[in-house]
Amino acid sequence: MASYQALRHVSIGQYIPTGSLIHRLDPRTKLVCFGLLLACTVIVSSYIGSLAILLVITGATLIARLPLGYLFRSIRPALPFIIVLSLLQLLFFHSAAAAPDARVLWHRGIVTITTASVQAVVVALIRFAGLLMLTSLLTNTTTTGDLTHGIEHLLRPLTRVGLPGHELALVCTIALRFVPILGEQAEAILLAQASRTITPQREGAWRLIDSATRGARLVVPLFVDAYRRSEELVLAMQARCYHGGRGRTQLRALHLSRRDLVALALAIIILIGAILSGYVALP
Amino acid sequence: MYDERGIRRVVNAGLLLAITLLLALTRIGFIPAPTPAGNATIAHIPAIVGGLLEGPLVGLIVGLGFGFASFTQATVPMFRDPLVSILPRLFIGVTSAYTYLALRKATKDQLRGLLALLLALLLFAAWRIYATPSDDGSRSLLVPVLIVVLGLALVGGLYLWLSRQDPRIVVVAIAAAVGSLTNTILVLTMASLLGYLAPGVALGIAITHGIPEVIIAAIIVIAVVAALRGLGQRKRSRVSEDAF
Numbered sequence: 465m466a467s468y469q470a471l472r473h474v475s476i477g478q479y480i481p482t483g484s485l486i487h488r489l490d491p492r493t494k495l496v497c498f499g500l501l502l503a504c505t506v507i508v509s510s511y512i513g514s515l516a517i518l519l520v521i522t523g524a525t526l527i528a529r530l531p532l533g534y535l536f537r538s539i540r541p542a543l544p545f546i547i548v549l550s551l552l553q554l555l556f557f558h559s560a561a562a563a564p565d566a567r568v569l570w571h572r573g574i575v576t577i578t579t580a581s582v583q584a585v586v587v588a589l590i591r592f593a594g595l596l597m598l599t600s601l602l603t604n605t606t607t608t609g610d611l612t613h614g615i616e617h618l619l620r621p622l623t624r625v626g627l628p629g630h631e632l633a634l635v636c637t638i639a640l641r642f643v644p645i646l647g648e649q650a651e652a653i654l655l656a657q658a659s660r661t662i663t664p665q666r667e668g669a670w671r672l673i674d675s676a677t678r679g680a681r682l683v684v685p686l687f688v689d690a691y692r693r694s695e696e697l698v699l700a701m702q703a704r705c706y707h708g709g710r711g712r713t714q715l716r717a718l719h720l721s722r723r724d725l726v727a728l729a730l731a732i733i734i735l736i737g738a739i740l741s742g743y744v745a746l747p
Numbered sequence: 748m749y750d751e752r753g754i755r756r757v758v759n760a761g762l763l764l765a766i767t768l769l770l771a772l773t774r775i776g777f778i779p780a781p782t783p784a785g786n787a788t789i790a791h792i793p794a795i796v797g798g799l800l801e802g803p804l805v806g807l808i809v810g811l812g813f814g815f816a817s818f819t820q821a822t823v824p825m826f827r828d829p830l831v832s833i834l835p836r837l838f839i840g841v842t843s844a845y846t847y848l849a850l851r852k853a854t855k856d857q858l859r860g861l862l863a864l865l866l867a868l869l870l871f872a873a874w875r876i877y878a879t880p881s882d883d884g885s886r887s888l889l890v891p892v893l894i895v896v897l898g899l900a901l902v903g904g905l906y907l908w909l910s911r912q913d914p915r916i917v918v919v920a921i922a923a924a925v926g927s928l929t930n931t932i933l934v935l936t937m938a939s940l941l942g943y944l945a946p947g948v949a950l951g952i953a954i955t956h957g958i959p960e961v962i963i964a965a966i967i968v969i970a971v972v973a974a975l976r977g978l979g980q981r982k983r984s985r986v987s988e989d990a991f
Contacts, residue, residue, distance in 0.1 A: 506828055584942065591828075599818075631757050635808055638761025643768050650769065672959055676966040679789055683770075687796065687971045690762040697758050698751065706754060 480604045485723065486528040487605045491614030493724040497731040498602045504738040505594045511583065513741045514590040520734060521597045528605050535600050546592070554585045612637045617718060630708065638697070646690060653685045760805040763793040764812040771816035787960045790816070791839050795926035795968050798840030799847045799919065800975065806840015806926075813839070830941060835933030843926030850918045858914055862902050869898035916969055923968035924961045931957035 481487065486494070501521065508514050525532065555575050570577040606614070612633055619629030662681065771790040794813050798806025814836030818829055826832040850858070873891035909917050935949040944952070 502829065506830070588943075632808065634757055635761045635764060638758060639764035639768060639812065642762055642765035643772075646762075646765050646769050647773070672962055673966065676963040679963065680967045680970040683789065683792065683967055684970050684974050686766060686769075687793075688974055690766055691759070691975055694755070694758045694762045698755050701754055701758070702751065708753070 479607050480530060480534075482529040484527060484529045484605070486524065486601070488723075489605075489727055490718055490720055490724045491606050491610040492617050492718060493720070493727050494602060494606055495611075495614045495618060497727055498598065500731040500735045501598055502595070504735050505591050505598065507738045508741060509583075509587055510741065511586065513738065514587050514594070517734070517738065518590050518594045518597075521594050521601065525597055525601055528601060530600065530604055535597055546589075550585050550589060554581055608637075608640050612640070613714070613716070613718060630712070642690075642693070645693075646686060649689050650682065650686055653682055653689075657681065756801050756805060759801050760797060760808050763797045763801075763805065763809045767791075767793040767809055767813045768816050771813060787956070787963050789963060789967055791836070791927065791930050792923075792964060792967055792971070794836070794840040795843045795923050795964065796971055796975075798842075798844030798926060799922055799968070799972060803841045803844040806844045807837055808840075810836045810839045810841070828941065828943070831934060831937045831943065835937055836930065838933060839926045839930050842929045843922040846925040847918060847922040850921060851915075853914065853918065855909060855914050858909055858917065859906065862906055862909070866898060866902045869894055869902075873898070916973065919969055919972050920965040923965045926968075927961045927964035928957065931960060 501517070504517050505514070505521075508517055522532075525535070554577060567579045568576060569579060569582070603611075615636055616630060616633030619627075619632055622629040622632075767790055770793070771788075791810075791813055794806055794810040797809040811833065814829075814833030817826055817836070818832040850861075853861070873894040876894070877888065877891040905917070931953055935944065935953050938944045939946045939949040
């Protein structure tokens with residue numbers, strides 16, 4: 465029975481209220497800083513650079529007073545998989561073209577380990593940890609309502625050039641609102657089918673058409689239900705004279721304070737550092 | 748300026764995005780299949796359905812959501828790179844939307860003509876591969892023969908299917924397959940371009956993972972679109988209409 469109840473606990477990054485400095489930042493600031501730091505983690509490919517970025521992100525997590533153990537508990541089930549994959553990468557990733565100056569550390573048969581492949585694996589692992597903490601940092605310190613407001617404000621320039629900024633934010637809000645509802649619906653469908661002796665079998669990987677049909681048995685009612693709910697929502701919005709984002713005001717106005725500017729400046733400085741570090745031969 | 752269709756598109760995009768998140772964030776989005784990972788994802792199906800039913804823009808938005816979900820949930824380091832996990836996913840709904848728009852009005856004979864064209868292209872490609880000697884001057888027969896056999900099987904199967912099925916359903920299947928292939932091919936191309944996978948490994952994954960996923964996507968998208976649009980319905984019992 466427990467297998468039917470796992471759906472209800474969908475968490476897209478639980479909000480953890482600790483009231484820290486980072487929690488009190490403007491959501492726009494957090495989104496922009498998130499983007500800038502994300503760019504940093506992807507840009508740097510040296511040991512020192514990626515460690516430095518990881519340190520910055522850890523520091524921010526500590527300032528936000530988020531429990532580090534909680535963040536890493538989520539990847540524990542995937543850990544064996546990550547290790548196996550890193551090993552494969554280490555053993556078989558060697559392209560002389562990509563890194564001509566790499567030294568060969570070990571060579572036997574088809575297995576070649578070079579300094580470049582070691583660096584690729586280690587940096588990828590550090591990057592993984594950094595990105596994990598960064599995403600949690602954003603979603604654990606910002607409520608979904610604030611996130612949508614922030615996204616809508618940031619997309620506002622798009623509206624000026626004719627792109628649907630307000631609509632995009634509305635799509636995000638509707639999606640976040642309906643994930644738990646549709647999750648419950650999926651659960652109800654599974655239970656209804658179970659009560660009619662249809663159980664979700666997990667074996668028989670080679671019987672492709674069978675497993676696709678089994679998938680369709682859950683997915684099709686889910687889509688039909690979603691479209692029915694969508695009709696109801698459209699009707700409700702029309703009844704309330706919804707007319708798009710033009711001239712709409714908000715109950716809670718967003719204000720940029722001095723600490724937002726400081727945070728933005730810091731993120732920009734870190735990004736510039738990351739870009740510059742690409743021109744210096746760091747180990 | 749803001750008509751009912753506009754509102755409906757926004758709301759449908761939101762709900763498709765919600766289904767995407769639900770499928771991507773829980774294990775119901777995985778179907779057991781003969782792939783290296785042991786299962787195939789169906790979380791990209793809302794993006795394909797969005798492209799087919801609501802147009803390329805909705806397909807793009809839902810694809811973006813799928814990319815974002817796979818980015819935040821990634822356990823494999825290569826999907827922690829937004830260039831691999833988000834960028835390719837934008838095109839899933841877009842390619843299937845345009846495939847569908849291009850083929851939507853096609854008759855059975857036009858589709859048969861397209862199949863003949865596809866077969867000719869495949870045969871030409873096989874001949875080119877056979878005719879170009881590799882670096883050491885040897886000619887390999889395996890790949891061209893494989894292409895010819897698989898191409899004949901694919902075109903023959905589609906031809907048979909087309910002659911006994913509603914062409915609109917075949918078009919939906921083709922569009923779904925295009926969307927699913929877009930996902931596989933673009934993700935693996937980005938991964939090998941950025942050096943996360945060796946090109947040979949990427950090709951292996953493309954064949955072992957891509958083909959089951961295409962089949963599953965085609966079947967489920969047909970089921971969903973048929974249910975939502977009432978395609979290929981047989982005569983139904985009218986009890987419910989009479990009763991109420």
